[in-house]
Amino acid sequence: MTIEAPAAELLPFRDPGYRADPAPYYARLRAEAPVYRHPIGVYVVSRYEDVAKLIRNPTLSVRKLDFGVADPLHDTVLGQDAPDHTRLRRITNRWFTPKAVEEWSKVMQASVDAVLDKAVEAGGTLDAVDDLALRSTFETICHIFGVEPTKMLEIQKATYDIGVSLGPGSDEDDWRVTGEAFEWYEQHNRALIDHKRAHPGSGLIDHFLAEQDAGNMTENEVIFSILLFFAVGHLDIKHLIVQGIRHMAEHPEYIGIYRDQPDIRPGFINEVLRIETPEQMVSRLTTQETVIGDTTVPAGEVLVLLIGSANRDPEAFPDPDRFDHNRPAAASQHLAFGSGQHGCAGQVLARAQADVVFTTLVNRFSTIELAGEPTFTHTEFLRSIAHLPIRLR
Numbered sequence: 001m002t003i004e005a006p007a008a009e010l011l012p013f014r015d016p017g018y019r020a021d022p023a024p025y026y027a028r029l030r031a032e033a034p035v036y037r038h039p040i041g042v043y044v045v046s047r048y049e050d051v052a053k054l055i056r057n058p059t060l061s062v063r064k065l066d067f068g069v070a071d072p073l074h075d076t077v078l079g080q081d082a083p084d085h086t087r088l089r090r091i092t093n094r095w096f097t098p099k100a101v102e103e104w105s106k107v108m109q110a111s112v113d114a115v116l117d118k119a120v121e122a123g124g125t126l127d128a129v130d131d132l133a134l135r136s137t138f139e140t141i142c143h144i145f146g147v148e149p150t151k152m153l154e155i156q157k158a159t160y161d162i163g164v165s166l167g168p169g170s171d172e173d174d175w176r177v178t179g180e181a182f183e184w185y186e187q188h189n190r191a192l193i194d195h196k197r198a199h200p201g202s203g204l205i206d207h208f209l210a211e212q213d214a215g216n217m218t219e220n221e222v223i224f225s226i227l228l229f230f231a232v233g234h235l236d237i238k239h240l241i242v243q244g245i246r247h248m249a250e251h252p253e254y255i256g257i258y259r260d261q262p263d264i265r266p267g268f269i270n271e272v273l274r275i276e277t278p279e280q281m282v283s284r285l286t287t288q289e290t291v292i293g294d295t296t297v298p299a300g301e302v303l304v305l306l307i308g309s310a311n312r313d314p315e316a317f318p319d320p321d322r323f324d325h326n327r328p329a330a331a332s333q334h335l336a337f338g339s340g341q342h343g344c345a346g347q348v349l350a351r352a353q354a355d356v357v358f359t360t361l362v363n364r365f366s367t368i369e370l371a372g373e374p375t376f377t378h379t380e381f382l383r384s385i386a387h388l389p390i391r392l393r
């Protein structure tokens, strides 16, 4: 079934109410138009069963998608199809294996400990976003790169500014902001590369440069892969960490549960990711006629796969708006990390980083309180908290 309707009726991408809480819109879509031909010309897919199948469908392309102002992302693993995708993915795989992540977790732990020591000295109040989640994840990705953790706030801003154009509702103002962010990043990364050439080491950027010298990466691929890993190294993981902390602050029983029942920790993290899915959607282009439920989509059409909606589909997750850390893992695989060929390359790291923060907090403090109202900068693509003041005791 495909419903033709004005954008405002079913999926008003720019509407502040929709951006603040898309769940009711998703519920209506799943019920009334699970394959919705949006008036802007894309097909929006919202049911878990369809999204899970399509996200693993190798006939769908990202290379052929028009990224518009975000075109440089085609020089990264995120914007390529096989065989270039396979080539680029292979170059970074070994940096994010469970064994490598054990190393990176130690860096994360040291950063979290230092942040919390400082917060305690200052009376226990801090911003869970910039002071804790951003700083610790940023220091970790810089360590992986083999560079000093400088320009943290500028990198956070440039990354966010790129994100504003990644959703289907973006407009000319967003594209201008994104264009400037790409320019900033390109200059920044070129300077970083020059510095690394002059001061070689053994980090991920050194590895990229060695691959470039061996003819396995182009210069643009190096520049924009550095951008990609700066971005993914803090953006979504920050959201997972902050939403987990917020959940503990609003439901204090979880402090004891997380501390005393290590077995439930993966379930807790999965549930934060499911309910508060950081990236709400991924896009693909059909390269051949593709049947989705009762709808046949021709070749050359853009599919917007709503992973945020799939993760709230009651067919896959009974009582989907309820936080339940005991959901059976096998029966309900959330799609927050995507899946298939482009499934998240950093999910082991992301889970480990979140666990370092949560475990350290519950071991050190018996009370985590909100010390002010959170502020949000959600777009239709990305769930995002700008600030979450907390008090630790």
Ligand code: HEM
Pocket: 077, 078, 079, 089, 096, 229, 232, 233, 234, 236, 237, 238, 240, 278, 279, 282, 283, 335, 336, 337, 338, 339, 341, 342, 343, 344, 345, 346, 347, 349, 350
């Ligand atoms: C909570 C944290 C994270 C979430 C929710 C997340 C989510 C995602 C999603 C949904 C995709 C798939 C995009 C698509 O199919 O188009 C993806 C891809 C990717 N993620 Fe993550 N991510 C997280 C953390 C990380 C971290 C920490 C890293 C590494 C430092 C990372 C590296 C990547 C890479 C390289 C890709 C592209 C994979 C490919 O195209 O083959 N992510 N991530």
